[in-house]
Amino acid sequence: MEGKAKKILIADDEPDILEIVGYNLEKEGYEVHTAKDGIEALEKAKNITPDLIILDIMMPRKTGVEVCEILRSQPLFQDTFIIFLTAMSDEASQIKGLEMGADDYVNKPISTKVLISRVNALFRRINPKDTDKLIRIGEITIDPVKFLVNIKGEEMILAKKEFELVYLLASRPGRVFLRNEILSQVWGNDVIVGDRTIDVHIRKVRQKLGVDCITTVKGVGYKFDA
Amino acid sequence: MEGKAKKILIADDEPDILEIVGYNLEKEGYEVHTAKDGIEALEKAKNITPDLIILDIMMPRKTGVEVCEILRSQPLFQDTFIIFLTAMSDEASQIKGLEMGADDYVNKPISTKVLISRVNALFRRINPKDTDKLIRIGEITIDPVKFLVNIKGEEMILAKKEFELVYLLASRPGRVFLRNEILSQVWGNDVIVGDRTIDVHIRKVRQKLGVDCITTVKGVGYKFDA
DNA sequence: TTCCATGTTAACATTAAGTTTACACAAAGT
DNA sequence: ACTTTGTGTAAACTTAATGTTAACATGGAA
Incomplete structure (x- = not known):
């Protein structure tokens, strides 16, 4: 292997999902952080600058879509990967999400395996962004x-x-x-x-x-x- | 402008799909090639070395999964992006596909909009230079x-x-x-x-x-x- | 407001890159 | 040996990309 563990931030209001998905991602070698609503997601994102952010669309305080929008407006998160979790399988919101800068979609009910596979597939082809150093x-x-x-x-x-x-x-x-x-x-x-x-x-x-x-x-x- | 148009190869046995999707991708500025079965897909892939290959899973002569497997075994196609089209929404084959090196999934019946969005999203985050090998x-x-x-x-x-x-x-x-x-x-x-x-x-x-x-x-x- | 630094555009100059031309050569076929 | 065909080479030429300058636009600070 190489480099440091990739940092993943998961935001979802269902504790069960955070726990199960988090556990499995950690088992895969990722550094996992969690947030239980949109505001917390934004705060944590700023603090830990994750490599990937997994956002539930339906969240209290700020929806995943809003969070994505805010993040994308900041240069720091220009290249951060974002995956949406959504129960809405309707086309319109998928397109909206993708065009807003989301990188992938996973429909609820979540299959942990599918999610993990997608996350792995995503990182397989990225090379990490360098931090703002001297x-x-x-x-x-x-x-x-x-x-x-x-x-x-x-x-x-x-x-x-x-x-x-x-x-x-x-x-x-x-x-x-x-x-x-x-x-x-x-x-x-x-x-x-x-x-x-x-x-x-x-x-x-x-x-x-x-x-x-x-x-x-x-x-x-x-x-x-x- | 800049660089050449991205080349996309679509393989599907339904001519309608080839035509509709092909038309729309061309409208987006991609250079589109088509194949109507697995064997033809392999041949064309070798000739034109596409940037992205969209494979129907269910195809005559060779399935999309088989084609993917063959392509991935060749260095030339190590980094080529592959998206599967599939009617099978069952988890198992999705995971199999992703772990085999597919980069995304689109379920049939296809929404052209969704497909286009995904294709754009895919290319949006690729840094062409980093995929080139020394x-x-x-x-x-x-x-x-x-x-x-x-x-x-x-x-x-x-x-x-x-x-x-x-x-x-x-x-x-x-x-x-x-x-x-x-x-x-x-x-x-x-x-x-x-x-x-x-x-x-x-x-x-x-x-x-x-x-x-x-x-x-x-x-x-x-x-x-x- | 006025001033100043920065950013952008437009017009033109300059240079490099790419293509064609024309002909010389070399190999293969007769 | 002679012709044909395909390739090598140099130079002329065309096109495209970048360099340069100056003028204009904008936005913030004094």
């Missing part, structure tokens, strides 16, 4: 907490977009980021900006950093390298 | 994530088409790729380019790589070998 590459340090870039001892402050751009590229040095990837990561999935916007920001960043550390891969995207 | 052949490494070719420790960057060409050939060392195959894989099925285009790119690649690893098979095509 990045150090050679002479360059990028500190997302202080919002600072340090080059050869000299500190400089970048504009928000500029910073997010460098941070993204530098988060995986050498890896090429497609223009779409950059767009969706830095600008968001629904925002529509012109073609040259990325270029201009790339240019600004290159200018400010002084060092030539961003390479263009024509027809593909950009990458950061030492 | 190729290592002897002294040569081809890294589609970093978009780099490394020969005996020396890194070099190729142009997009050049890279795609090497990557294709190197993905199956020794295997001969027909000129048609190369065209459809690297240039796409609808693009029309002259006869000498491939040659010229082959030449550029040979030049840049320095090493002589691409063999001409006259009257047939090209192959990559150590």
